[in-house]
Amino acid sequence: MTTVIALDGMGGDGAPAIVLEGAERILSGKKDIHFLIFGDEKTLKSAVEPHPLLKKNAEICHAGQAVTNFTKPSVALRQAAASGMGLAIKSVADGRASAVVSAGNTGAYMALSKMFLKTIEGVHRPAIAKIMPTALGRSVVLDLGANAECDVTNLVQFGVMGSVLAEYSGIYKQNQSPLVGLLNIGSEASKGLIQLQQTAEILEKHVNFYGFVEGNDITKGTTDVVVTDGFSGNIALKAIEGTAHLIKLFLKESLSKYTSGKIGYMIARKSFKDLAARMDPRLYNGAILLGLRGIAVKSHGGTDAIGYAEAIKVAIELATEHKNPVDETATLSFNHTIEERIAKLSLL
């Protein structure tokens, strides 16, 4: 069966070129994908020319307006039905596409997704989640910035939704439910934060709850899911990215400081390539807007075609019906599973 993916053709720093190149890459690997690409028809038609597979497997859908990085969510909402981003999301709501990908403005993307896709029954607030590399494999981290401030219900729901995302992404240990941790700091003072205590008590009943984790547990891979508010999550994510940059810089500087370092680098090039691939942020591109009645994936705005293709892969993966690896009783769609779990939550 062909999976239809909607793309915001004009979103992101390198749009539309990287969007189209990314989609072409996907087509060269998988044959059963069809794209709906939204944006300025003239621009897209000429930009699609160099991509033979895309020309055959994509439909260009005209949108007169574009959401830029500077468009406020409120303005994006007013222009919703005219922008490429808005129409791409709407195509999922209308059932024309199974998922949408955009590398555009995150705030506008979330606002438009809430408007067109609606939140899943019972979900108070959607979250942004990402799958990140750890010492033990991968972990789901959320929220990464959709909700700067969160209450107990938000955090509990993030734990439940994050757990479903981990299941669907194969992130769990030994056939158990994904292990969920709640981000906190070690000191007595914070453990006293009533909100986190309450969240922990409720999560204990609904997910495979590990307890509190600290900032270093994210990359350590202590748990399969790390739950936090959007403020702390965004800061942690960017601190991790920044540190990776810093160490890359230090490594380069140290290697080029001595002739022996330069020679050693040349000889060990295969290892450095291996390292670069493992740390390549493009391979972890594609954040998921969780809690919506449709699959919406956010690509990093500054990524290239390789990174954009990864975001499309995330969308395809989630749009595909899975046999739930933990509860094998049924083949369920990703969002259906979230809806069921959220419903259970409110029963107790």
Added chain:
Amino acid sequence: MTTVIALDGMGGDGAPAIVLEGAERILSGKKDIHFLIFGDEKTLKSAVEPHPLLKKNAEICHAGQAVTNFTKPSVALRQAAASGMGLAIKSVADGRASAVVSAGNTGAYMALSKMFLKTIEGVHRPAIAKIMPTALGRSVVLDLGANAECDVTNLVQFGVMGSVLAEYSGIYKQNQSPLVGLLNIGSEASKGLIQLQQTAEILEKHVNFYGFVEGNDITKGTTDVVVTDGFSGNIALKAIEGTAHLIKLFLKESLSKYTSGKIGYMIARKSFKDLAARMDPRLYNGAILLGLRGIAVKSHGGTDAIGYAEAIKVAIELATEHKNPVDETATLSFNHTIEERIAKLSLL
């Protein structure tokens, strides 16, 4: 003039051995330091034996009780006058020592420091600050966990105190006041957080304010000082430490994966040593309890003698009167400068 430094002889995972080894290291470099070492007299007397310089330049002060990693701050306060940690801090309050260093329990250390040293006139809440490596040099980051929740006044005061710490540590660009950034997330939602907006408006008037910074700006070195609440600061700090660990692991794994990697590593060993030295967390050991009427430095509990010696160096540095590099009108003590700046703050 001899500077007297008080040490909590029993605090930290490797105490008293690493405390004494660290102090001995300091004495082998500087001659004008005298130590007061607090803890169980019998234990300390036998542990000090292998350290000839310390035997001459340290006084062992008996304390019958010890604050452990599991001692609650409230209990530590009750046993204050009997524990090594408490008595070490008290010796600064009594004017016997110029600064205190402990590798013990952070919560208890802060509680006891507040009790014995008192907070500086006008300071609402002391903070924990650290000097961290960045792509451009070093930056001061605070609060790192003393205050999980902060109001506008707390954050403004952290900005002012952090700025003074940066000045005294030589962290500023081109003879200007240290550039201060306020940690935030990029999204519209958070920029709306009234508290951060208000903090930014006030900081603008009192420090060389850069504006909002994000998680990746910490290691980028965008500003000389990064201000945030203790919850986000602690998470950022630990996320940075965790990422450094992860990349070190990835680097090792990639290098040992191929024979060429192993050979290249051997050849480039000098460069890898250089990298290890630059990233060595021991060289950044020594967090500062800011806002107290006395210098109190917190060593990481799990560090070794090299790291402990760095924490002592931080204490000595701050206990020494400086010519203020920015405002050269007077030679002021570190805490006197903080007191003056905090006083100015309340005038406006």
